[in-house]
Amino acid sequence: MKVLTFNPELCTGARDCEATCAQTWFKVTDVAKSSIRITPTDQGFNAEFCIQCGKCLDVCPVDALYQDKKGIVRVKKNLCVGCMSCVGFCPYGVMHFDTEEVVPFKCIACGQCVETCPNGALKIIETEEASTDLWNGLVGW
Amino acid sequence: MNEAKAKLHVLSEFTYTPSTVERGYTGQTLYVNVGDGTIKGKPVTEDMKEKFIGGRGFDLWLLWQGINDSTKWNDPENEIVIASGPCGGTTQYPGSGKSIAVSISPLTHVPIDSNAGGHYGPYLKFSGWDAIEVQGKAEKDVFVYVDGPAGIVQIIEAPEDSPTDTHMLGHWLNDHFAASEKDKQQMSFVTAGIGSDHSYIGCLNFSLYDRKRHDLRYKQAGRGGIGTVFRDKKIKALIVKSFPVKGDSNHPADMERIAATGADMQHEVATFDPVQNRMRSRGTSYLVQIMNDYDLLPVHNYKFGAHPDTPKINGDIWEAQYTQNMPDGCWYGCTVACAHAVDAYEVRTGPYKGQRVIVDGPEYETIAGCGSNCGIFEPWALLEINFYCDTYGIDTISFGTGMAFVMECYEAGILDKEKTGGLDLHFGKAEETLEVMHQLARGEGFGKIFGMGIRQMKQYFVEHFDADPQFVQDIGMEAKGLEYSEYLTKESLAQQGGYGLTNKGPQHDEAWLIFMDQVNNQLPTFEDKAEALHYFPMWRTWFGLCGFCKLPWNDVVDPKNSLSAEPAKIPHHVQNYVEIYSGVTGKEVTTDDLIDMSERVYNLQRVMNIRLGYGLRDHDAIPYRSAGPVTEEEYLSRQERYDDQIREWFDKDPETMTTQEKMALHREYREGRYEKLIDAVYKRRGWSPNGVPTVEKLQQLGIDYPDVVAIVKKYL
Numbered sequence: 001m002k003v004l005t006f007n008p009e010l011c012t013g014a015r016d017c018e019a020t021c022a023q024t025w026f027k028v029t030d031v032a033k034s035s036i037r038i039t040p041t042d043q044g045f046n047a048e049f050c051i052q053c054g055k056c057l058d059v060c061p062v063d064a065l066y067q068d069k070k071g072i073v074r075v076k077k078n079l080c081v082g083c084m085s086c087v088g089f090c091p092y093g094v095m096h097f098d099t100e101e102v103v104p105f106k107c108i109a110c111g112q113c114v115e116t117c118p119n120g121a122l123k124i125i126e127t128e129e130a131s132t133d134l135w136n137g138l139v140g141w
Numbered sequence: 142m143n144e145a146k147a148k149l150h151v152l153s154e155f156t157y158t159p160s161t162v163e164r165g166y167t168g169q170t171l172y173v174n175v176g177d178g179t180i181k182g183k184p185v186t187e188d189m190k191e192k193f194i195g196g197r198g199f200d201l202w203l204l205w206q207g208i209n210d211s212t213k214w215n216d217p218e219n220e221i222v223i224a225s226g227p228c229g230g231t232t233q234y235p236g237s238g239k240s241i242a243v244s245i246s247p248l249t250h251v252p253i254d255s256n257a258g259g260h261y262g263p264y265l266k267f268s269g270w271d272a273i274e275v276q277g278k279a280e281k282d283v284f285v286y287v288d289g290p291a292g293i294v295q296i297i298e299a300p301e302d303s304p305t306d307t308h309m310l311g312h313w314l315n316d317h318f319a320a321s322e323k324d325k326q327q328m329s330f331v332t333a334g335i336g337s338d339h340s341y342i343g344c345l346n347f348s349l350y351d352r353k354r355h356d357l358r359y360k361q362a363g364r365g366g367i368g369t370v371f372r373d374k375k376i377k378a379l380i381v382k383s384f385p386v387k388g389d390s391n392h393p394a395d396m397e398r399i400a401a402t403g404a405d406m407q408h409e410v411a412t413f414d415p416v417q418n419r420m421r422s423r424g425t426s427y428l429v430q431i432m433n434d435y436d437l438l439p440v441h442n443y444k445f446g447a448h449p450d451t452p453k454i455n456g457d458i459w460e461a462q463y464t465q466n467m468p469d470g471c472w473y474g475c476t477v478a479c480a481h482a483v484d485a486y487e488v489r490t491g492p493y494k495g496q497r498v499i500v501d502g503p504e505y506e507t508i509a510g511c512g513s514n515c516g517i518f519e520p521w522a523l524l525e526i527n528f529y530c531d532t533y534g535i536d537t538i539s540f541g542t543g544m545a546f547v548m549e550c551y552e553a554g555i556l557d558k559e560k561t562g563g564l565d566l567h568f569g570k571a572e573e574t575l576e577v578m579h580q581l582a583r584g585e586g587f588g589k590i591f592g593m594g595i596r597q598m599k600q601y602f603v604e605h606f607d608a609d610p611q612f613v614q615d616i617g618m619e620a621k622g623l624e625y626s627e628y629l630t631k632e633s634l635a636q637q638g639g640y641g642l643t644n645k646g647p648q649h650d651e652a653w654l655i656f657m658d659q660v661n662n663q664l665p666t667f668e669d670k671a672e673a674l675h676y677f678p679m680w681r682t683w684f685g686l687c688g689f690c691k692l693p694w695n696d697v698v699d700p701k702n703s704l705s706a707e708p709a710k711i712p713h714h715v716q717n718y719v720e721i722y723s724g725v726t727g728k729e730v731t732t733d734d735l736i737d738m739s740e741r742v743y744n745l746q747r748v749m750n751i752r753l754g755y756g757l758r759d760h761d762a763i764p765y766r767s768a769g770p771v772t773e774e775e776y777l778s779r780q781e782r783y784d785d786q787i788r789e790w791f792d793k794d795p796e797t798m799t800t801q802e803k804m805a806l807h808r809e810y811r812e813g814r815y816e817k818l819i820d821a822v823y824k825r826r827g828w829s830p831n832g833v834p835t836v837e838k839l840q841q842l843g844i845d846y847p848d849v850v851a852i853v854k855k856y857l
Contacts, residue, residue: 059476061468062326062352082388083232083474084400088407097404099396102388 001071002109003127004036006047007137010121013038013045017113017122024112025105026098035096035107036122046135047122050094050107053130056086070109077103092132143324145317150298152283153178159269159289159384162392165227165725166190170203171270171294173285175374176217176277180294185271192843196226197254197685198742199272200243201749204252207276210752214247214366215373217278223331223379224272225262228725229688230391231474233403234717235410236690238263238472240347246365246645247341247373248539248594249622251750253365253645256685258471258480259347259358260329263688264289264383267390279375286318287381290327299377306334306532307346308498311357314378324382325350331379332359333368334534339584340592342539342624343368346531353467359501360471360480363536364648365623366594372534386473394727402720403474406693410476414697422465423456424479425505425692430455432509436779437629437655439514441568442545443618443766444775446629450518454508458520477693479504486524490572491579493532503527503537509627510541515548516568525575533582538648539594542624544574546595546617555608561587595619615765616772621646621755630767632782633659635670638818641763642674644746644756650691651678657709671821680710682739687722694718741842744827744834745849751833752852758832761819769811773800776807783807833857 018034026033036049052073057065064079065086082102087095095106114122125140133139160167169182185199193202200222207220221244231237240262246253265273268289275285282299304310310332319325330348337343345368346359384390393399414420418427429451432438436446452458463469463481471480483500503511503523511526512518530537544566550556551566558565562580564573564587580588590601595617602608618625623646630636636659639652654673658664664673684691694714705712715732723729750756770776776783777800784795787803790810795803823830827838833856839845 058466059468061470061473080388081232081386081473084403084407085468085474085476087404088409088476089411097400099400102396 001052001127001130003052003125003130003134004049004107004109004111004113005123005125005127005134005140006049007121007141008044008046009137010119011038011045011047012119013040014118016116016118017047020113020116021107024110033098033105035094035105036113048092048094048135051092051130051132051134052109053091056090056095059085059089061085072108073106074108075104075106077101080104143318143320149300149317151295152298153180153296155180155294157182157269157292157294159292162266162390164394164727165391166195167266167269167271169270170199170224170272170274171265171287172274172276173294173296174277175275175279175283175285175296175376178296180296182270192741193745194226194686194738194742195271196224196229196239196688197241197243197682198738199224200241200254201252201742201746203272203274204243204245205745205749207274208245212245212753214245214250214370218276219245219370220274220276221367221370221374222272222274223262223265225266226686226688228391228721230263230266230386231393231399231721231725232386232388232472233399233474234406234693234721235470235475235477236472236693237474237688237721239685239688239690240362241685241688242345242362242367244365244367244370245753246367246623247369248366248596249646249755251621251645251753251755252746253367253623254685254746255345255362255364255367256650257345257347257362258349258360258690260349260472261331261347261379261381263386263472264327264329264381267383267386268381273379275374275376275379278373282375282377284378284380285376287379289381289383291382303377305338305377307332307359307534308357308532310378311348311359314380315357318380318382322355326352327385328380328382331371332377332534333371334532334582336530336533336535336578336582336592337368337372339589340535340581341366341369341594341597342536342543342592343370343372343534344530344536345371346534349471354484354499356499358480358482358499359531361531361536363538365645366536368534368536391725393725395724398720398724402717402724406717407476409699410693410697413699414477417698418696419456419460420477420479420692420696422463423460424463424469424481424502426459426503426508427456428505429508429513432628433513435660439509439545439627439629441516442514442549442616443625443629444549444772445778448513448516448518451513453518454512454520454523459503459508462520462524475690475693477697479692483524486528488528489521489525490575491529498528500524500528501531506627507537507541510538511544511574512541514541514545514627515574517571517574518569519571522571522575526578529575529578529582533578535578535581538626539624540578541627542618543591543595543598544577546598547577547591549616550602550608550613553612555602555606555613560606594622595624596622612771618764618766619647620763621760623647625767628653628655630655631769634814634818635664635673637763637768637815638670638674638822639677640767641761641815642819642822643678644743644750647763651681653677663709667817667821668825670818671825674822675825676710676736679736679739679743680715682743683718683735686738686742689718737842741844744838744842745844747828747832747834748839748849748852751856756832757856758819758823758830761832763815765808765812768815769807770804773804776800776804829857831856
C-alpha cells in the first residue's frame with residue numbers, strides 16, 4: 001500500500017510539511033488543519049501521520065471510511081455523520097476533526113508535503129505493513 | 142415515492158415548512174389527534190425551554206395541559222408524548238440520541254416516563270419537531286407519518302393485512318415507505334405488537350436502521366405500559382422520515398467545544414472500556430456476575446441474591462453469542478456500543494418458529510428478570526423470551542418480575558395446574574414461561590390474567606384463588622403498580638428508597654445507590670441517604686431532559702476519578718455534560734444548574750401524580766420483600782447475616798429466639814427505618830410529611846403556576 005514515511009535524522013524542523021498540508025486541503029495557514037504533525041524532542045523532531053492501518057473502519061457506524069485500491073484509508077464525506085468514533089478510536093491519534101465541515105480528516109499520502117520538505121525527510125513509498133516504524137526512519141530509508 | 146405507499150389511504154394531512162434546528166431546538170412541537178384527525182404545530186416558548194428544557198420535561202408539560210384531573214390511561218385525552226431533547230441528535234458525544242416517551246400508565250395510573258435508543262427522537266427533531274404529542278383514539282388501526290423533507294404529516298389507515306408485531310411490521314413499513322436504501326437510513330419507526338393489545342405491560346419499540354447489518358434493530362421504551370396505550374389508541378406505527386443526519390444537524394452554538402469534549406470522551410471509552418466493564422463486547426450483561434457475587438442478583442422472585450448456575454447466563458456467555466466488532470451504538474457516535482445483538486437466531490416456539498431473526502440483546506435487566514429471577518438459566522430461553530417480548534411489544538422487566546411472582550405463587554400452592562390451564566410454573570420452567578407469553582399475546586388463558594401485571598394479579602389471586610392477601614402483598618414486587626427492575630435491595634435502605642420514593646414506580650433509572658450505600662458504606666445516616674436520594678434522582682432525571690443516555694456517565698470512567706472529591710458523582714463526566722449542554726444551547730450553566738433543571742420537572746411530575754389522585758406518602762409504600770425476608774426459607778438462606786444483625790442492631794441473642802420471632806423483629810425494625818427514610822427524604826426534597834411539594838418549593842423552582850399551586854394546596 002501507499003504510505004508516507006519520515007526520517008527524523010533528516011528533519012530540521014522547518015515544518016513546511018504542516019503548512020503545505022493545511023494549505024493544500026483547507027486553503028489555510030493554520031497548521032491545526034494539517035494531517036502531519038511535527039513535534040520537537042530532545043533528539044530532534046517527531047512526525048505523526050496516518051499509517052493506513054485501517055483499524056478505524058470497524059468503528060464507523062455508517063461505512064463512511066474505506067480503503068481505496070492503493071490501500072489508503074479515505075473518508076466519504078457525504079456519508080459521514082461527524083461522530084468522531086474514528087477520531088477517538090484511532091490508536092495513533094492521527095485522525096483529526098474539522099469542526100467547520102464537521103468531518104474527520106487524515107493523511108491520504110498525497111505527497112504534497114514531500115515536495116516542499118527542504119531536507120528530503122519525507123517520502124511516499126509502497127509497503128506491506130502498516131507500522132509506526134514509518135515515523136521513525138525505519139521503513140523506506 | 143414508493144408506489145406501495147401511494148396506494149395507502151390517507152385519513153388526514155398537514156403540510157408544513159420544517160423549522161431549522163437552532164441550538165438544539167426547532168421551536169415547534171407536533172400535535173396529532175388520531176381520533177378526530179387534527180394535526181397542528183405548537184410553538185415552543187422561551188419559558189418552556191427555560192423551565193422544562195426538553196425531552197421528559199417537554200413531554201410532561203404537554204401532557205399536563207392535555208389531560209384533566211380525572212383522565213385515565215384509556216381515555217381519549219390521554220396522550221403519548223415523545224421527545225429527545227436539545228442535545229439529542231448530537232453525534233460527537235457517546236449516548237446522545239435518546240427518546241423519552243411519557244403517558245398515563247395503565248399500571249400506575251400516573252405518568253410513566255420511559256426512555257429508548259433508536260433514531261426516532263432525533264429524526265423527529267431533524268424533521269422540524271421538538272416533540273410529538275399524540276392524543277385521541279382512532280376507529281381503525283393507523284400510522285402517523287412525518288416526512289420532514291416533503292413537509293407533510295399524515296394519518297394513514299393501516300391496511301388490515303399489515304402486521305402488528307414489530308419485527309414483521311418493520312419490514313412491511315420499509316417495503317411500503319422507503320423507496321431506496323438511503324430512505325431506510327433516514328427513517329425510524331415506533332411500534333408495539335399484539336402483546337400490547339392484550340396486556341397492561343406493553344412496550345414501545347424504537348427502530349434504527351443498522352447500516353452494517355442492512356436491517357432494522359429495535360430499542361425499547363419498556364416501562365409502564367406505554368405500548369398498551371399506543372395500541373388502545375389503535376396506532377400501529379409512528380413513522381418519521383428525516384433529512385440526512387450530519388455532524389451539525391443540531392446546529393449547536395459551539396461545535397469546537399462539543400468536539401473537544403467528544404474527542405476526550407471517545408478516547409476515554411477506547412482506552413478504559415477494554416480493561417473495565419467491556420461494554421463494547423458484553424454490553425450490560427457484564428453486570429450479571431457482579432450482582433451475583435455481591436448477593437444482589439434477583440433469584441427466585443427476589444428471595445435470594447445469588448445462584449450457583451449464574452455462570453450459565455453471565456457476560457462471558459453473552460459475549461460469545463453477540464456478534465462482535467460491530468459499532469453497536471443505538472445512536473451515531475455511541476462507542477460505548479452496549480446495544481448488542483445475536484444475529485440469525487432460529488426461533489423455536491410460537492408463530493415465528495423457524496424464522497431466523499436478530500435478537501436485540503439480551504441486556505442485563507432481561508437476563509436477570511427473565512433468567513435468574515425465574516430460575517431460568519438456559520441462554521436459548523432468554524433469547525426466545527427477549528425476541529418475543531420485543532416483537533409482541535411486551536416489557537421484559539415487567540414480564541420477568543411478573544413471572545417470578547407467579548412462580549413463587551405456584552410453589553406456595555396459590556396456583557396449580559388447574560388454575561394455570563395445565564401449565565407447571567415452578568421456577569425454572571422455560572417452555573411453560575414461553576407458553577404464558579404466547580397466551581398473553583393472544584389474550585387467552587392464564588396469559589391473559591398474567592398480562593394484567595402484578596398488582597391486579599394479586600387482587601385476582603385473592604378473589605379467585607383464596608390467596609393470603611398479606612403474603613401476595615409481601616412477595617409481589619411492585620410499587621405504585623409498576624413491577625420492580627432487577628436489583629435486590631434488602632440490605633440497602635437507600636436503594637429501597639431509590640425504588641420506593643420515585644415518581645413513576647420502582648425503576649433504577651432514578652437512583653441506583655446500592656454500592657454507595659451497602660458495599661462502600663458511604664451513606665451511614667438518614668441525612669446522607671436523603672441527600673443521595675435528592676441528588677441522584679435529580680441528576681439522572683437530567684439525562685432525560687436533554688436526550689442523553691446515562692451509561693456513558695458511569696459505565697466507563699477514567700481511573701483518575703477516584704482521586705476526585707466526590708467519586709460517586711464522577712465530576713469530570715458531569716463537567717462534560719455542562720460542556721455539551723452549553724455547547725449545544727449556547728447557555729452557560731454550572732453543575733448545580735443541571736440539578737435545578739431537573740428539580741422543576743421532577744416536582745411537576747410529583748404534582749401531576751397528586752392531581753390524578755396518587756403521589757402521596759401512602760403511594761410510596763414498598764412490598765416487604767424489598768426490605769427484608771418474608772419467608773423462613775429466605776431467612777434461613779442468609780441466617781448468619783440476619784442473626785449477626787440481631788446481635789448488632791438489637792443487642793439480643795438470636796440463639797434464644799425462634800425463626801419467626803427473629804423475622805418479626807427484623808420486620809418491625811426494617812419497616813420502621815423505611816418510614817424514617819421517607820421523613821428525611823421528603824424534608825430534603827422540600828415536600829410535606831405527606832409527600833406534597835410545598836408552595837414555597839414550587840415558588841423557588843419557578844413553577845408556581847396557579848393550577849399547579851391549586852393542586853398542592855388541597856393537601857397542605
